[in-house]
Amino acid sequence: MAKKKLNVGLVGYGFMGRTHSNAYRQAPVFFDLPYSIGLKAVCARNPERAQAFADNWGYESIESDWRKLIDRKDIDIVDIASPNDTHHEIAIAAAKAGKMVLCEKPLGRNAKEAKAMVDAVEAAKVANMVWYNYRRVPAVVLLKHLIDEGRLGKIFHYRTKFLQDWTISQDLPQGGEGLWRLDASVAGSGVTGDLLAHNIDTALWLNGGISEVVAMTETFIKARKHNLTGEMTPVNIDDASLFLCRFANGSLASFEATRYARGHKALYTLEINGEKASAIWDLHDLHRLQWFDHTDEGRLRGWRSIHITDSDHPYMKNWWVPGLQIGYEHTFTHQVADFLKALGEGKQAAPTFRDGLAADYVTDAVLESAKSRQWQKVLG
Amino acid sequence: MAKKKLNVGLVGYGFMGRTHSNAYRQAPVFFDLPYSIGLKAVCARNPERAQAFADNWGYESIESDWRKLIDRKDIDIVDIASPNDTHHEIAIAAAKAGKMVLCEKPLGRNAKEAKAMVDAVEAAKVANMVWYNYRRVPAVVLLKHLIDEGRLGKIFHYRTKFLQDWTISQDLPQGGEGLWRLDASVAGSGVTGDLLAHNIDTALWLNGGISEVVAMTETFIKARKHNLTGEMTPVNIDDASLFLCRFANGSLASFEATRYARGHKALYTLEINGEKASAIWDLHDLHRLQWFDHTDEGRLRGWRSIHITDSDHPYMKNWWVPGLQIGYEHTFTHQVADFLKALGEGKQAAPTFRDGLAADYVTDAVLESAKSRQWQKVLG
Amino acid sequence: MAKKKLNVGLVGYGFMGRTHSNAYRQAPVFFDLPYSIGLKAVCARNPERAQAFADNWGYESIESDWRKLIDRKDIDIVDIASPNDTHHEIAIAAAKAGKMVLCEKPLGRNAKEAKAMVDAVEAAKVANMVWYNYRRVPAVVLLKHLIDEGRLGKIFHYRTKFLQDWTISQDLPQGGEGLWRLDASVAGSGVTGDLLAHNIDTALWLNGGISEVVAMTETFIKARKHNLTGEMTPVNIDDASLFLCRFANGSLASFEATRYARGHKALYTLEINGEKASAIWDLHDLHRLQWFDHTDEGRLRGWRSIHITDSDHPYMKNWWVPGLQIGYEHTFTHQVADFLKALGEGKQAAPTFRDGLAADYVTDAVLESAKSRQWQKVLG
């Protein structure tokens, strides 16, 4: 018996449009899922490029206005991979139209937008998910299991960074296609929403809630040429963002994101220290988990570099054989698989829009603390 | 204008059947190719499982006899991913039928079989390729470029290993589906053909020819239950295989493969030392190249860990953005892309069957030297 | 012609008494110095143990009262390696007696004590030095040279940690010999003065001044048995201490020290990111420097692991041959060598007491900010 097909309408064809499209193609091949997926339409303002994207990825049709996409009866899932300033309007309309809504992170440009999005999907009772893909790295999922099993014991410390170096040059312009992340009016903020939001989402998932933060941000290059005007324009994003906080479990934490850390391309790292064990993970070697277990025999204690490619590691029995690593794109594939599996069981896969809102509350507090130079409570 | 479609008939649906199928699906999406690919038929003895495989991967039809597959007019490419003892018969028949032939490695169970296969494809003038996929790891390709540019200078040493640990248990049976690699009548040899052949192919490509070898092999577990008979049966494969040799360029080398190196799953490593620079690569972190450049300023010389994810690294501009790694499966995707590109230019992508034969000549000499306890000339 | 001999009187025979004594013995053998050293006296309250220490290390005599040591005419250098609460009184008296004064870090329990010590040595015009030994790690000195040469360009980020895990057990008592570092009345503070002071001293040296900080501290275990009373007593030290700050050069920084980071014994790490290059160093592999140079050819950029054992690396031509690493103790030997060399040239080796005071001003601000929950100005 054929599986029910769910049809996807994708908004946006940039970097994230590619990762999502790949995930839709790969998930049903590598995972046994309760639904099949139809790549029904891709929506973008430039019809020629939309068509080229559709042809390449196998979308059946294109739209140039997202409202039309939402109106279509043959679309079950609206997937928002367009710039941040479009998220809330599209998501709310899609929810009202009864569509399932998947949305790139950060959910809103700020918690206010995100809250409206949560209200919309919850009122409409539609399945919803935010693409915080790093929750689906097998090494990170294994760590989640270990934490939940109590293998780390009481947690004392959490530290996490997201380091890049691609905006150091003064000659890099801001704004427009490909560079909207450098324009806060579109992106909402700089690295706080783009990078630190990933660190925050994973941390809330692994280590629980944060009640207040003290933060510091910096804009190293004060003006750049804006691509949409050709004019030198003040830079309105944060280039770097750091904060300290305490988690509800009593642990202390430091967070940092920057695009000015020469030598690091996408170095998302996290470390958690518990009474009984500690773990370290980083995105540049995403197929490994560093693990220290204090219950090991004393003279033989050491950090283990676990190569996360065995069949008893999360997701890995669906891929190749031990020793053969997967890559970045697979996190999205896992997320599609988990979304459909949960749907088949009448459940809602995390991170939901509500989870996305929780991250936005923290990023709002971070940006506010950086301005006020005070400890700032996290709302929500 | 639509591209010409080339239709693939795949023989075998095991581990390699999956990697090839994924490559056929992914290559046209991520690379701009002169042909499209049709997944026309998969051929295997068990029709139910063949059908399930076809359904999952999108093959249009199934066959249970490879001769019928070869007879079909709608098949352009015959891809042989079945056990080693089937390679030569299928390949020769396919070539005679005028099909392009792709074949898993090792090409034959021995050089005699491989030579007949080379003769067949060359007589038929059909495109042919052996799936030595590690030639398509971006880090390894970068190393090839550096060698060809003379960046290493005169080469003094080459050392390479392929270490696994999955057959250490006495309780593991031999033979039959999934375990035919432990039966030399099917596989041709043990680790020499299965693992060391990879090391040899890459080495011949990177460092040139080998004229003679001195080798040592071992079978640690002397008898195992055979899956096809249920009887304890003498083990006829080599569990470990080591050899020393000199390359035509005067460099000295050591090779080793084993399935008894506890702690290593698929640790293919290679190191090359030249007068001016050296490089190290390993499969457990395939997205990195270790590079030492003696022309660097003295006090700042050190091994560089290059994260091979930038757009100026081989193949990488077609994937994601800097810092985001790809995995094992992508090597096959690259191989499909290169095969089709070469075909479009009227060229023949390497490694050809002739290259595959060169590796078989070396493995033959290794096995012979281990028996004779003498230095053994490499034929060919 | 015999060199002039400088006679040392050491106060304290604990861990630091050993490192200093080793340095006095080794420095004249491995470095060509303008003075020889006499191990004249060791001073400690317990005469039997003082005598045993003297016998082992070759001190000619013992004292049980540091005032008597200072009164002795045959002592040129008073070296203070006793607990922190004794530093200021001994140092001031020694300076008044015209002795050169070397003092373990932190200089005082707080900046007030340290300021009085600076005033004393500067009034007496006696040579003085604080044992911030990590300034003498060859890798760190090389980094200092690279920064001073402008090889990193404009600095954007500095991040540094000192992670230990030896106080996690509730059963560990506080106070008394060997554990006075857990009693703030003796130590001044917890990890802020003991560990973070090292990070601060190195940072001030490498990256310049800090004008204000925002900090957070924690005492995870609230009460421990006190060794001097046998009573459960509130713990008055900080177990963990984190702060954010901006340096005068505009770079952003995060600092952290803790004794609750399971898996780390003495993991002092530092990283500095500049426009043109970045560097990372850590104490667990102190003989290496990680170096990333953006001016390297694009496709070959990567973090270099420089094995700091060559003759053109700082201090290393005086030790063994390339490839052979030195260890922790050598940093003290280098410091003795540098102190005597500077003395022979009529100069004052850093870090002086004034440098030690600068670190104490920062630790004071950190502790104050943690209490006030406000950004706190660094005095001095």
Add this chain to the structure above:
Amino acid sequence: MAKKKLNVGLVGYGFMGRTHSNAYRQAPVFFDLPYSIGLKAVCARNPERAQAFADNWGYESIESDWRKLIDRKDIDIVDIASPNDTHHEIAIAAAKAGKMVLCEKPLGRNAKEAKAMVDAVEAAKVANMVWYNYRRVPAVVLLKHLIDEGRLGKIFHYRTKFLQDWTISQDLPQGGEGLWRLDASVAGSGVTGDLLAHNIDTALWLNGGISEVVAMTETFIKARKHNLTGEMTPVNIDDASLFLCRFANGSLASFEATRYARGHKALYTLEINGEKASAIWDLHDLHRLQWFDHTDEGRLRGWRSIHITDSDHPYMKNWWVPGLQIGYEHTFTHQVADFLKALGEGKQAAPTFRDGLAADYVTDAVLESAKSRQWQKVLG
């Protein structure tokens, strides 16, 4: 009560003269030993340099003829740190004179010389030891304990290398002081005796006996200027040496030493693979042991990087505190300590001259096999 003093007469003041002298000074300070050590005399042909060496290290007197040194009644231990061609004559004479004899490795230039040395010390019943110092690296000793405890189970593989790159330049001369290792008439052989002998000694100790080998050597640069004549002279040493062998325990091994591996300064590595566990060690990070334990929980298995600085690690309670590494020179200090401890217990510390002879038998077989191009039996 004062300990009995043993007086040392050192022959040679080169690199090894320095490491031994340091060990004699340090061992009694850091270890509780049954004897004290007197640095009585250093012997070398050049009296001025001998005197400078004596002054620096604290030797009481000098000799310029080793025969006179051996005649002295006040010398208990003759320590031979002069070039290899002097070992046998001095050692035999010293033994006949009833002196304890310590000798640098390799024991003889060949097994014939070494055999005569063994006969001499055994006939004279004098304590004797060869300076194979890598047996005293704490990480290597821990590995020895683990092997002896059966923690690795049956051994399948051993692989070891010693890679250097300091002789690659054609401009480097051979012979004379500092470069006698490049002249086989003095050194006995090239890397086989200089480097590979270390690998062999450790392997025999850790993994048992070797009965036959097959080897390959190379001299990359055929002629160099000789320092003693100023003439271009054929190079008579092996620049690289590789061999394969089986150990008595059935394990397979590969050995390699070279001075042409660009990027490696003194990279002595060893790996041992057992049924239950594996270990890796290397000299460039000598304070770490890599350990893989298959009995760990499956999903958490990984290579542990053990930082060998804890008080329950061999020798380490005598040094500093956890996390603080020691270096190369300490291996010699440990060897002196063990020699004196064994002497106090009426035992003989290993490696004895007989152990040194065992290594020479293997190096002889290696050199012979490289010439004969045959498997060669190891005598002894």
